[in-house]
Amino acid sequence: MSGGVDSSVAAAMLVEQGYDVVGATMKLFCHDDDLPDRPCCSLDSVNDARRVCQSLGVPHYVLNLESAFGRDVVENFVNEYASGRTPIPCVRCNTFTKFRDLVLKADGIDAKWIATGHYARTIDGELHRGVDHSKDQSYFLWGIDRSVLGRMLLPVGSQTKAETRATAHKLGLEVVAEKQESQDICFVPDGDHTKIIRQRLGADAPALADGPFVLSNGSRVGTHGGFARFTIGQRRGLPGGFREPMFVVAIRPDDRAVVIGPREELLGRGVVARSVNWLVDAPRVGDRVSLQVRHRAPAAAAEIIRLDGAEIELALDEPVAAITPGQSLVIYDGERVLGGGLIERAAGRRTPLPVRAA
Amino acid sequence: MPEPIYLDHAATTPVRAEVLEAMLPFYGPKFGNPSSVHRWGRDARTALDEARERVAHCLRATADEICFTSGGTEADNIAILGTWRARRSEGRRGIVTTPVEHKAVLETVHQAAHEGADERICRMSRDGVVDVESFSALLGTDTSIASAMWVNNEIGTIQPIPDLASAAKASGALFHTDAVQAFGKIAIDSRAIPFDVLSISGHKIGAPKGIGAVFIRRGTVIEPLFHGGAQDRGRRPGTENVAAVIGFARAAELAVAEREEECSRLQAMRTKLEEAILARVPDAIIHGRGAGLRAPHILNVSVPGVESESMLMALDLRGIGCSAGSACQSGSVSPSHVLHAIGVTPDVAGAAIRMSIGSLTTDAAIQRVSEVFPALVEKARGVARVS
Numbered sequence: 064m065s066g067g068v069d070s071s072v073a074a075a076m077l078v079e080q081g082y083d084v085v086g087a088t089m090k091l092f093c094h095d096d097d098l099p100d101r102p103c104c105s106l107d108s109v110n111d112a113r114r115v116c117q118s119l120g121v122p123h124y125v126l127n128l129e130s131a132f133g134r135d136v137v138e139n140f141v142n143e144y145a146s147g148r149t150p151i152p153c154v155r156c157n158t159f160t161k162f163r164d165l166v167l168k169a170d171g172i173d174a175k176w177i178a179t180g181h182y183a184r185t186i187d188g189e190l191h192r193g194v195d196h197s198k199d200q201s202y203f204l205w206g207i208d209r210s211v212l213g214r215m216l217l218p219v220g221s222q223t224k225a226e227t228r229a230t231a232h233k234l235g236l237e238v239v240a241e242k243q244e245s246q247d248i249c250f251v252p253d254g255d256h257t258k259i260i261r262q263r264l265g266a267d268a269p270a271l272a273d274g275p276f277v278l279s280n281g282s283r284v285g286t287h288g289g290f291a292r293f294t295i296g297q298r299r300g301l302p303g304g305f306r307e308p309m310f311v312v313a314i315r316p317d318d319r320a321v322v323i324g325p326r327e328e329l330l331g332r333g334v335v336a337r338s339v340n341w342l343v344d345a346p347r348v349g350d351r352v353s354l355q356v357r358h359r360a361p362a363a364a365a366e367i368i369r370l371d372g373a374e375i376e377l378a379l380d381e382p383v384a385a386i387t388p389g390q391s392l393v394i395y396d397g398e399r400v401l402g403g404g405l406i407e408r409a410a411g412r413r414t415p416l417p418v419r420a421a
Numbered sequence: 422m423p424e425p426i427y428l429d430h431a432a433t434t435p436v437r438a439e440v441l442e443a444m445l446p447f448y449g450p451k452f453g454n455p456s457s458v459h460r461w462g463r464d465a466r467t468a469l470d471e472a473r474e475r476v477a478h479c480l481r482a483t484a485d486e487i488c489f490t491s492g493g494t495e496a497d498n499i500a501i502l503g504t505w506r507a508r509r510s511e512g513r514r515g516i517v518t519t520p521v522e523h524k525a526v527l528e529t530v531h532q533a534a535h536e537g538a539d540e541r542i543c544r545m546s547r548d549g550v551v552d553v554e555s556f557s558a559l560l561g562t563d564t565s566i567a568s569a570m571w572v573n574n575e576i577g578t579i580q581p582i583p584d585l586a587s588a589a590k591a592s593g594a595l596f597h598t599d600a601v602q603a604f605g606k607i608a609i610d611s612r613a614i615p616f617d618v619l620s621i622s623g624h625k626i627g628a629p630k631g632i633g634a635v636f637i638r639r640g641t642v643i644e645p646l647f648h649g650g651a652q653d654r655g656r657r658p659g660t661e662n663v664a665a666v667i668g669f670a671r672a673a674e675l676a677v678a679e680r681e682e683e684c685s686r687l688q689a690m691r692t693k694l695e696e697a698i699l700a701r702v703p704d705a706i707i708h709g710r711g712a713g714l715r716a717p718h719i720l721n722v723s724v725p726g727v728e729s730e731s732m733l734m735a736l737d738l739r740g741i742g743c744s745a746g747s748a749c750q751s752g753s754v755s756p757s758h759v760l761h762a763i764g765v766t767p768d769v770a771g772a773a774i775r776m777s778i779g780s781l782t783t784d785a786a787i788q789r790v791s792e793v794f795p796a797l798v799e800k801a802r803g804v805a806r807v808s
Binding site: 085090122124125126127167168171172173 | 728730731732733734735737738753754755800801
């Protein structure tokens with residue numbers, strides 16, 4: 064329970080449905096004194112979660128998962144940026160923290176179910192998109208252990224955000240009913256992710272050092288202040304003076320280069336992913352699926368053309384923009400999440416190439 | 422669920438009926454400000470002075486040596502910062518303390534260090550007792566104040582306060598002891614033991630939260646932390662919390678009067694619980710057990726492999742309230758600095774559960790915990806094996 068409206072309403076709905084609910088808030092990182100007031104993870108939010116539980120008449124605990132979260136999520140976040148990739152810490156938090164470590168805590172108190180405020184649904188032991196597609200969070204859940212699905216309860220996934228707020232009012236949870244949701248990463252409260260990279264890797268980390276802007280033909284067109292400040296598809300902070308809009312199309316940590324190019328260079332006709340995890344029995348080469356390469360992107364039709372243990376390659380029917388190493392590839396069959404993986408790179412259509420070692 | 426069992430008396434205790442009764446008039450007709458000249462003021466003032474004498478009597482001190490505070494933390498702050506600031510012009514910069522102090526002492530010593538003090542932390546035995554030799558070796562002619570708690574709040578070990586106080590006095594340093602957990606458990610005689618400053622707290626002995634006292638031996642100079650009035654001889658300005666002071670005095674008297682009988686009752690219950698746990702969980706580690714001298718109300722046990730966070734939840738869900746380590750601001754459990762300081766490995770420290778017994782504890786409660794705790798351990802170990 065983050066102290067936000069979704070997990071609070073989730074808890075309240077379960078209490079109404081007759082479950083024996085135990086509230087838990089995960090303490091994931093150290094709260095600095097200068098942390099601004101934020102919608103989640105701040106001390107006030109812990110207090111809000113506690114108050115919600117108190118009003119629901121259920122116990123509430125704050126669980127210290129700081130060191131595991133630091134190891135599994137924050138460290139990986141920093142290392143991914145240092146390797147020129149763009150990580151999604153929420154995916155790893157779901158995989159390792161919420162639906163593994165927290166599940167172990169649940170085991171410790173004999174809790175059969177684990178409930179969260181995610182906008183997604185579990186149906187017959189399978190994961191589905193949330194009913195409210197504009198809030199759907201199934202994209203972030205592909206990495207969890209399949210065996211946990213049968214224990215997951217996602218009460219708000221079956222309703223819209225507006226309905227969740229209405230439920231909050233109806234149940235008297237005024238403390239949280241109109242709380243704004245956070246768009247930030249919880250441990251990057253001010254939106255500047257380079258701070259934590261500097262903190263962990265030092266100010267002289269190559270990812271934060273000056274490097275060249277280059278075109279895909281190799282010509283140097285400027286200097287940037289550290290490739291960790293960029294992600295594929297980014298336009299902000301690039302040199303000007305081009306006839307058409309320019310985008311980051313690649314990041315090369317080896318020579319610290321940020322490659323920029325016009326929109327067509329951003330398009331990928333295929334995608335290669337590794338660390339693949341299936342939430343259903345693994346599909347087969349030749350299967351038609353839909354996929355998403357980032358949160359809120361429209362689903363794209365594709366065909367599985369290679370499946371190699373934990374690696375997968377898909378060919379897209381239509382090109383997709385900004386396929387970004389480090390982001391998640393999530394594979395759907397309609398509303399149903401089949402599985403996902405970490406994007407290694409965009410690939411050419413129907414020309415499988417060996418995957419570079421991570 | 423059966424009747425809940427409160428095993429966290431070292432955290433706080435309920436206000437005793439006698440204490441509440443003594444306090445009530447001061448929330449009603451005797452509401453006056455002790456500094457006022459009229460009858461209402463006189464009523465309050467007389468009661469306050471009398472209460473001060475009664476608290477002093479509990480320490481074999483004189484009334485002028487008792488300064489009321491908002492609790493143990495403020496008492497520790499006055500004791501350390503007050504003496505450090507008063508003496509720093511003499512060139513005494515050293516502050517000697519132990520690594521197992523309550524944060525109210527440790528953080529206050531850090532504050533003094535920010536103000537120029539030289540912080541020196543002594544070694545501990547693995548049983549949780551201050552190494553007197555190490556403590557003494559840190560004392561010198563430049564030592565301003567030395568501070569050591571009488572009873573450790575996490576593991577209950579009793580520190581050799583007479584020896585430490587004598588060593589500090591011999592070096593010319595002032596000696597402070599945080600006696601928050603000791604008061605009511607150990608006889609405290611200010612005429613027999615040469616401490617200069619001593620902290621006690623009300624809510625650990627059946628008085629309300631928000632009241633405590635600091636004993637300041639006659640002649641000891643303290644720079645006040647607050648400014649703005651002449652109350653308490655200028656050592657602690659601010660209108661006195663009269664009702665709480667009255668309650669505190671009553672609770673202190675009761676605690677001292679009942680000390681021997683209550684301690685043997687607690688000791689017997691603690692021994693029974695400890696033996697029951699060890700019988701069913703032979704590898705359980707009772708922290709501080711080897712120390713010889715332990716206050717009778719604290720039992721701190723680690724069961725290797727059974728982490729305290731889940732255990733605390735499981736106990737609470739069965740109506741048994743315990744604690745672990747020290748709670749941080751958010752309410753989550755942080756690793757114990759005390760266990761770390763006495764050489765307990767992080768794994769074992771992360772399994773520590775503190776049970777502290779007191780006025781609410783009955784034989785029946787001990788019996789039930791003796792059954793529930795080992796059962797939870799066995800179940801947790803079963804879970805751990807499966808996953």
